[in-house]
Amino acid sequence: MAPPPTSAPKPTPPSYTHDYIVIGGGSGGSSAARRASSWYHSKTVLIENGPSGGCCVNVGCVPKRITFNAALIREMLNHGKNYGYDIPDGISMDFKHFKSLRDKAVERNSKAYDRNWEREGIEVVRGTARFTGREKEVEVVMEDGSGRRLFRARHILIATGGYPVMPSDVLAAKHGITSDGFFDIEVLPRTIAVVGAGYIAVEMAGILNALGVVVHMFIRGKTFLRKFDPMVQDTLTKRYEDIGVIIHKDFAGFEKVERLDTPEMEEGGVSAKHESRGTPPSPSKRLRLKAKNGETFDVDEILWAIGRVPEVKDLDLVSIGVKTTKTGHIAVDEFQNTSVNGIYAIGDVTGQYELTPVAIAAGRKLGNRLFGPPELKSDKLEYANIPTVVFSHPPVGTIGLTEPEAEEKYGKEKLKVYHTKFPAMFYDVFSAEDKVKHPTEFKIICAGPEEKVVGLHILGDGVDEMLQGLGVAMKMGATKKDFDSCVAIHPTSAEEIVTMK
Amino acid sequence: MAPIPKECDYLVIGGGSGGLASGRRASGMYGKKVIAIESKRLGGTCVNVGCVPKKVTWNAAAIAESIHDSKAYGFSVEHTAPFNWSYFKQKRDAYVKRLNGIYEKNLQNDKVEYIHGRASIKSKHEVEVTLDNGDKQLIKATNILIAVGGHPTKPEDKIEGASLGTDSDGFFDIETQPKKVAIIGAGYIAVEFAGMFHALGTETHLFIRHETFLRTFDPMVQEKVVAEYERQGIIIHKNSSQSKVVDLGDGVKQIHYKDSKGEGTLDIDSIIWAIGRSPETEGLGLEKIGIKTDEKGHIIVDKYQNTNVDNVFALGDVVNQGFELTPVAIAAGRRLSDRLFGGKKDAHLEYENIPSVVFAHPEVGSIGLTEPAARKKYGDSIKVYQASFTAMYYAMMEQEDKGPTAYKIVCEGPNERVVGLHILGIGSAEMLQGFGVAIKMGATKADFDKCVAIHPTSAEELVTMK
Numbered sequence: 001m002a003p004p005p006t007s008a009p010k011p012t013p014p015s016y017t018h019d020y021i022v023i024g025g026g027s028g029g030s031s032a033a034r035r036a037s038s039w040y041h042s043k044t045v046l047i048e049n050g051p052s053g054g055c056c057v058n059v060g061c062v063p064k065r066i067t068f069n070a071a072l073i074r075e076m077l078n079h080g081k082n083y084g085y086d087i088p089d090g091i092s093m094d095f096k097h098f099k100s101l102r103d104k105a106v107e108r109n110s111k112a113y114d115r116n117w118e119r120e121g122i123e124v125v126r127g128t129a130r131f132t133g134r135e136k137e138v139e140v141v142m143e144d145g146s147g148r149r150l151f152r153a154r155h156i157l158i159a160t161g162g163y164p165v166m167p168s169d170v171l172a173a174k175h176g177i178t179s180d181g182f183f184d185i186e187v188l189p190r191t192i193a194v195v196g197a198g199y200i201a202v203e204m205a206g207i208l209n210a211l212g213v214v215v216h217m218f219i220r221g222k223t224f225l226r227k228f229d230p231m232v233q234d235t236l237t238k239r240y241e242d243i244g245v246i247i248h249k250d251f252a253g254f255e256k257v258e259r260l261d262t263p264e265m266e267e268g269g270v271s272a273k274h275e276s277r278g279t280p281p282s283p284s285k286r287l288r289l290k291a292k293n294g295e296t297f298d299v300d301e302i303l304w305a306i307g308r309v310p311e312v313k314d315l316d317l318v319s320i321g322v323k324t325t326k327t328g329h330i331a332v333d334e335f336q337n338t339s340v341n342g343i344y345a346i347g348d349v350t351g352q353y354e355l356t357p358v359a360i361a362a363g364r365k366l367g368n369r370l371f372g373p374p375e376l377k378s379d380k381l382e383y384a385n386i387p388t389v390v391f392s393h394p395p396v397g398t399i400g401l402t403e404p405e406a407e408e409k410y411g412k413e414k415l416k417v418y419h420t421k422f423p424a425m426f427y428d429v430f431s432a433e434d435k436v437k438h439p440t441e442f443k444i445i446c447a448g449p450e451e452k453v454v455g456l457h458i459l460g461d462g463v464d465e466m467l468q469g470l471g472v473a474m475k476m477g478a479t480k481k482d483f484d485s486c487v488a489i490h491p492t493s494a495e496e497i498v499t500m501k
Numbered sequence: 502m503a504p505i506p507k508e509c510d511y512l513v514i515g516g517g518s519g520g521l522a523s524g525r526r527a528s529g530m531y532g533k534k535v536i537a538i539e540s541k542r543l544g545g546t547c548v549n550v551g552c553v554p555k556k557v558t559w560n561a562a563a564i565a566e567s568i569h570d571s572k573a574y575g576f577s578v579e580h581t582a583p584f585n586w587s588y589f590k591q592k593r594d595a596y597v598k599r600l601n602g603i604y605e606k607n608l609q610n611d612k613v614e615y616i617h618g619r620a621s622i623k624s625k626h627e628v629e630v631t632l633d634n635g636d637k638q639l640i641k642a643t644n645i646l647i648a649v650g651g652h653p654t655k656p657e658d659k660i661e662g663a664s665l666g667t668d669s670d671g672f673f674d675i676e677t678q679p680k681k682v683a684i685i686g687a688g689y690i691a692v693e694f695a696g697m698f699h700a701l702g703t704e705t706h707l708f709i710r711h712e713t714f715l716r717t718f719d720p721m722v723q724e725k726v727v728a729e730y731e732r733q734g735i736i737i738h739k740n741s742s743q744s745k746v747v748d749l750g751d752g753v754k755q756i757h758y759k760d761s762k763g764e765g766t767l768d769i770d771s772i773i774w775a776i777g778r779s780p781e782t783e784g785l786g787l788e789k790i791g792i793k794t795d796e797k798g799h800i801i802v803d804k805y806q807n808t809n810v811d812n813v814f815a816l817g818d819v820v821n822q823g824f825e826l827t828p829v830a831i832a833a834g835r836r837l838s839d840r841l842f843g844g845k846k847d848a849h850l851e852y853e854n855i856p857s858v859v860f861a862h863p864e865v866g867s868i869g870l871t872e873p874a875a876r877k878k879y880g881d882s883i884k885v886y887q888a889s890f891t892a893m894y895y896a897m898m899e900q901e902d903k904g905p906t907a908y909k910i911v912c913e914g915p916n917e918r919v920v921g922l923h924i925l926g927i928g929s930a931e932m933l934q935g936f937g938v939a940i941k942m943g944a945t946k947a948d949f950d951k952c953v954a955i956h957p958t959s960a961e962e963l964v965t966m967k
Contacts, residue, residue, distance in 0.1 A: 002967070056956075062893070065957040069894050070574045076567035077576065083561045084585035084592070085568065091576055098575035098897070105896040357954035357961065386953045397955075425553075426560050429592040465928035468960035469935020471952040476942050486937040487855045488828035489866075490547075491556040494934035495828065 003039040004373060012043050018153040019371070020044040021138050023129045023315070026054020028347030028359030029159030030113055035367030038120040042371045045151055047140055049128040052113040055161050055348070056356040059180045062109055064203060066102045068391045071210035075393070082430050093211065096186045125149065133319035136342060155342055155370050158322075158330060159363065160311040162348040164200075166304050171256035175287055176302035179204065187283035188213055189300030195254070196305030197224035199390045202236070204303060206393035209245045216297065218251040225390070229402040229457040231419070231443050236392055236459060242437040243393065252292045257302060260286040310349045327351060335380045336366050344370075353386055387471035389464045394440070397467035399474055400455035403445055410447045410454070418444040418480070418500040424461050424493050440493050444480065444500060451480035458497070466494050504638045507614075511842070512628055512642035513537040514620045514785070517545020519817030519830030520648030521604065521613075523838050529611030531842035536640060538630055540619040543604040545650050546818070547827040549597055550670045555693060557593045559860045562700035566862070573898045584701050586678035593673075616640075622786035625810055644812050644841060647792075647800060648834065649785060651818040651825070654777040656685075662746030665754045666772030669694070679703050679771035683756055685743060686775030687714035689859040692726070694773060696862035699735045706767060708741045708758065715859065719871040719923040721887065721909045726861055726925060729905055733862065738762075746772065780819045795821045805849045806837045814841075824855050856937035858930045863904055866933035868940055869921035872911050879913040879920070886910040886946065886966040892927045892959050906959055910946065910966060917946035924963070932960050 012019050022033040025048030036042040051058045070093075080087040117124050127140040127149070138151045164178035176193075177184070179200050190213065194205040197219040209215045217224070217240070223233035224240075224247075241247055261284045281301060289297040310329045317324065323331045323339040329351030336344045344366055347359035361381045368376040387399040406415055421441040427434070440460025447454045453474055458466060473482065480500075488495035513524040516539030528535040542549045561584070571578055608615045616638060618630040628645065630638040653668035666683075667674075669690050682698050684691050687709040699705040707714070707730070713723040714737075731737060741760035749755050749768065756767045780798045787794065793801045793809045799821040806814045814837055817830035832850045839848040856868035875883050887909045895903040906926025913920050919940050924932060939948065946966075954961035 061957050065893055066896055069897075073567050073571045073574050073576065076564050077571060077578065080564050080568065082592075083564050084589035085564060086585065087568070087578065091578055094575040094577070101573075101575075101897045355953075356956045361953055381953075382951075387955050389955050389958065425556055428596045429557065429589075462928065462931035464955070464958050465932040465960045466935060468952070468955050468958065468964060469932060469937070469939055471935070471955070472939040472944060472949055472964065473935055473942060475952045476939060476944060476948050478938060478942060482942050483938055485851075486934070486941045487826075487832050487850075489856050489858050489930070489934050489937070490827045491552050492858065492930050492934065494931045498934060498938065 013154075016136070016152045016154060018043045018045045018123070018151060019155065021129075021151050021153045021156045022046045022159060023138065023157065024048065024054065024159035024161060024311075024347070024349070025052050025113065025117075025124070026159060026161050026347065026359070027056045027356040028161075028363045029054070029157065030117070030363075031360040032157050032159060032346065032363030032367055033122050034116060034120050035364045036371050037122045040367065040371035042367075043123075044121075045123040045125055045153075046117060047125045047127060047129045047138070047151075049126065049143060051110050052117075053110045055163075057109045057113065058106055059183050061356055063102055063106055063183050064207075064391065066105060067207050068203070070098060071207040071393070074210050074212070079426075079430075082434075093188075095188050095211075099186055125151075128314050130314055130316040131320040131322070133316075135320075155344065157363075157366065158312075158315065158338070158343065158345040158349055159347045159359065160315065160349050162308040162310045162354070164304070164308050165306065167195075167254075167306060170254045172259070173254075173257055173304065175257045175259050176304050177281060178304050181281065182303060184278060184280045185301075186280040189281075189285070190214060191216070191299045191301075193218060193287075193289055193297060193299045193302040194305060195302065196307075197221065197226060198305060198307070199225065199392075201303075201305035202240075202392050203390060204305060205245055206240065206391075209240070209243060210393055215245045216299065217245055217247045218254075219247065219249055220251060220253075222249045225396070227402075228390075228396070228398060229443060229455070230404070231441060232396050232398070232457055232459055235421075235439055235441050236396060239437070239439060240393070255290045255292050258288040258290070260288050260298070308348070308354070310351065312349065325351065334383075335369065335378075336362055352383060353388075355386070355388060358383075358386060385471065385475050387467050387474075389467060391464065394438075394459060394461050395464040397458045397463040397470075398456070399467065399471050400453070401445060402455060402457070403443070406445045406447060406455050414447055416446045416451055416480070418442075418446070420496055420500055422496065425491055426461060440496075442497055442500070444483070444497070446480050453478050453480060453483065460493055462493055466497075470497065504632075504636055506639040506641060507536060508641045509534045509536045509614070510642070511535045511644045511646065511838075512640055513613075513646045513648060514628065515539065515545065515646075515648035515650055515781075515817070515819075516543045516604070516615070517648060517650050517817065517830070518547045518827040519650075519834040520545070520646060521608065521834075522831040523646055523648065523816070523834030524613050525607060525611040526835050526838035527842050528613045531838065533842050534614075535612075536614045536616060536642070537608060538616050538618060538620045538628075538640075540617070543601050543608075543615075544597075548600045548604065550673050552827055553600065554593050554597055554673050556860065557596060558589075558697050559693070561589055562697040562862070565700045565702065570894075570898070570902075573902065584678065586701075587676055590676060619784070621784060622789050625790045625812055644814065646834075646837070647785070647787075647808075647813065647815040647819060648817045648830065649781040649819050651778040651780050653690075653774070654779045656774055656776055660743055660745060662748065662754075663774065665746045665748055666774050668774050672773055675771065679769075681767075681769045682706065682771040682773065683708060683767060683769045684773045684775055686773075686777075687711070687716060688775065688777070689715060689861075691773075691775035692730075692861050693859060694775060695730065695735055696860070699730075699733060700862055703771075704736075706736045706738060706769070708738045708743065708760070710741065712739050715865070717871075718859075718865070718867060719909060719911075719921070720873065721907055722865055722867070722923055722925055725889075725905050725907050726863070726865060729863065730861075732901075732904075778818065778825065782819065797821075804852060805840065806833055822852050824852060824857075826855070826857055829855060854937070854941050856933050856940075858933060860930065863906070863926045864929040866924040866929040867922070868933065868937050869919070870911060871921060871923070872909065875911045875913060875920050882914050883920075884912045884917055884946075886912070888962050888966050890962065893957055894927055906962075908963055908966070910949070910963070912946050919944050919946065919949070922963075926959055928959050932963075936963065 019042040330345040368379040445455035510533040738760035839845040859865040911921035
């Protein structure tokens with residue numbers, strides 16, 4: 001799709017300051033604002049109270065991937081001796097230097113957002129927005145201390161994202177860090193406890209383990225990634241143990257965290273000091289974790305990756321009547337409408353598929369719908385068959401239904417499941433015992449007589465780049481026969497997907 | 502005493518990718534009596550002197566690149582010894598040998614009789630095999646499949662001293678890493694070798710006849726990969742020709758050549774001719790039954806793998822269909838057996854939209870038409886989308902160390918049906934398969950765009966192109 005031919009922008013009605021108010025300059029908000037402004041010439045104001053680009057650029061996707069790449073390199077260095085490279089075991093990494101380069105990359109990305117906004121004529125306001133209770137109106141407390149400003153527009157978009165939480169039932173949990181704090185680390189801890197079983201816990205545990213940190217994962221069940229297909233849960237949990245991650249399963253929870261290196265900070269069991277975001281955790285940090293069952297663990301750091309909550313507390317949604325769900329997310333329909341006419345929400349704040357590309361796509365479709373030509377009046381994102389990748393070790397790619405979900409939807413008898421597991425050719429020069437620790441595994445779930453592919457789950461080296469094309473095929477309604485009709489590419493791992501029996 | 506003649510339903514000449522796939526299906530799935538003949542090693546080119554050892558070596562080279570890149574990421578790897586080529590070769594050879602054994606076991610499991618020897622066609626139903634001990638084994642066959650593959654072409658007749666160099670087969674015999682290598686050729690084999698040698702630390706000279714290599718690939722690929730090779734430090738001699746090779750003794754050879762800079766000589770310890778491949782039909786006896794071949798000696802077949810003799814079929818590198826790729830031979834072989842023995846009267850391989858990857862540095866993936874070919878076929882109704890960027894992996898490197906990623910989607914018609922896809926950069930090898938499936942399904946640009954991007958990857962750029 002291309003932008004429409006240039007035409008004169010329509011004038012904004014006098015009671016409005018703008019055509020479009022976008023609260024939040026992350027993936028969703030930015031894309032929404034840019035679509036409205038540059039394609040449809042809507043007078044747009046974007047309000048952001050943090051660094052441009054939001055979570056993805058600053059404390060999410062981008063620095064995560066850069067650190068993942070460092071972990072991959074470390075793994076390659078480990079593998080080298082199998083190929084005849086004489087690489088010593090204890091290779092040191094100047095993590096502080098690495099972090100400074102990563103920070104620069106993040107800054108470049110963040111500045112690109114500013115440049116794009118400026119180039120596309122979007123007014124950027126730095127401050128914290130809230131609803132005043134008056135229709136179509138938003139008030140911003142300005143970051144620079146200059147006071148408050150009022151904005152009015154027919155259309156208001158909430159794209160404020162979310163943030164990671166710490167447990168409320170663990171004494172002095174704040175001695176630890178969340179995923180935000182992960183990106184403040186300058187000196188790698190020697191040991192770390194990672195609490196959580198979602199993809200963020202799994203990614204960070206994998207990265208830290210690859211970089212030589214002793215990692216203890218604490219999960220409530222027997223596997224992690226419990227929303228993923230059982231094949232992924234089982235194989236990846238075992239794989240993490242095979243590569244040295246210590247997983248404490250059926251864990252009932254921690255009771256308290258004590259700071260050992262600076263005990264004078266403790267006052268009646270509650271710490272007086274903890275690191276704040278942006279400050280690197282102290283390299284001498286030492287913690288004693290006490291579990292509910294009495295066990296204690298002494299570690300250098302604890303990373304809470306137990307979930308994220310929507311960033312709504314400053315918005316005063318109640319004043320304008322925007323409804324939220326049980327989990328506190330903003331309730332939206334398939335068109336991103338909230339319960340209030342003229343107010344919309346996209347991205348992590350809605351709790352749907354918390355992924356940057358989803359927020360971007362939803363933001364653009366919304367812009368098309370609100371400001372675009374008549375034929376796009378009903379534009380919306382299809383929230384089905386959305387491919388995602390977890391940057392674990394190795395990565396996991398998934399699209400569509402898990403096997404249990406498919407069984408529930410279609411009935412077991414209507415399904416045909418294809419499965420294969422093998423070590424990638426890369427590991428063929430490893431010893432037999434080592435080879436089995438490096439699985440590649442694929443599952444294709446087909447439904448109905450024509451064997452339509454309704455679920456695809458892939459695990460192994462290279463699946464992060466493998467999944468996108470398969471996603472295109474699945475969205476086109478691919479069947480097993482379609483997969484098999486494409487000649488295999490050899491030698492790759494991907495070829496196994498089109499030759500499954 | 503000469504062995505007694507054998508009989509079979511299906512005689513497969515050639516135990517490589519195509520022959521074995523067809524033979525195993527005929528026997529294992531359809532219960533036919535099948536005999537397979539191989540004169541060298543089971544698995545043919547792919548397993549022994551092609552895809553497999555090539556990829557293993559490419560993996561070794563990838564590690565060298567990681568070691569090189571690791572400094573930018575803050576790792577201190579000052580004290581690595583150079584790559585131990587002979588240790589690596591041993592491991593690679595051992596893996597190939599394991600595969601030879603697996604291929605033999607697979608034949609047994611599918612009840613295919615395997616004879617080691619060199620075949621010669623006597624008549625349309627009779628083939629004589631010269632066994633290892635010199636005996637002649639006569640085989641009577643209802644159907645014959647010629648899947649003998651090819652071999653690297655040597656320039657011996659044209660260039661004096663050419664035999665001082667080796668070819669792709671010989672590459673896999675090299676025991677010690679050369680300090681300097683000259684590779685002559687501009688096809689994918691030459692380009693892959695050049696990339697690997699360079700990554701492993703050998704001073705690499707690539708001699709090409711024109712200005713670019715991979716000349717059957719899209720111009721974007723030619724241009725960017727040539728530039729990248731030069732950026733990496735591979736010395737490319739353009740518009741070159743070689744007049745002779747002289748032996749200087751002590752393992753050193755001297756190539757006398759002309760290139761765009763003028764005349765010159767190069768002292769080198771290893772020379773690899775990668776100037777093409779020829780069908781392995783010498784002594785096969787094609788002329789005995791009048792099998793038609795083209796001017797290069799490839800057996801002429803139709804899309805059903807029929808030759809001009811009604812019970813004789815051919816597939817794989819020996820035929821004139823192009824696409825000299827293992828999976829093509831395998832797919833053609835299986836469909837042939839489906840057609841001959843499985844009752845699937847129309848089974849055949851569509852020789853169109855076949856994806857392939859060149860394991861250069863960077864990887865190159867390609868399916869469908871190049872832009873020039875598309876313009877020729879469809880004229881003005883084509884639309885081309887292109888994206889060039891630096892993969893996030895290079896975010897930590899200085900500008901001069903960053904490698905390219907580039908993608909081109911070639912569409913035609915009002916629906917923008919994708920008729921060609923060309924990708925180069927990190928991850929392209931694993932990226933292409935899924936897009937191949939979509940393109941074979943008739944994907945349009947809109948289909949590409951409908952799929953939500955996966956972030957952060959390189960692949961996402963293919964579904965968000967403007």
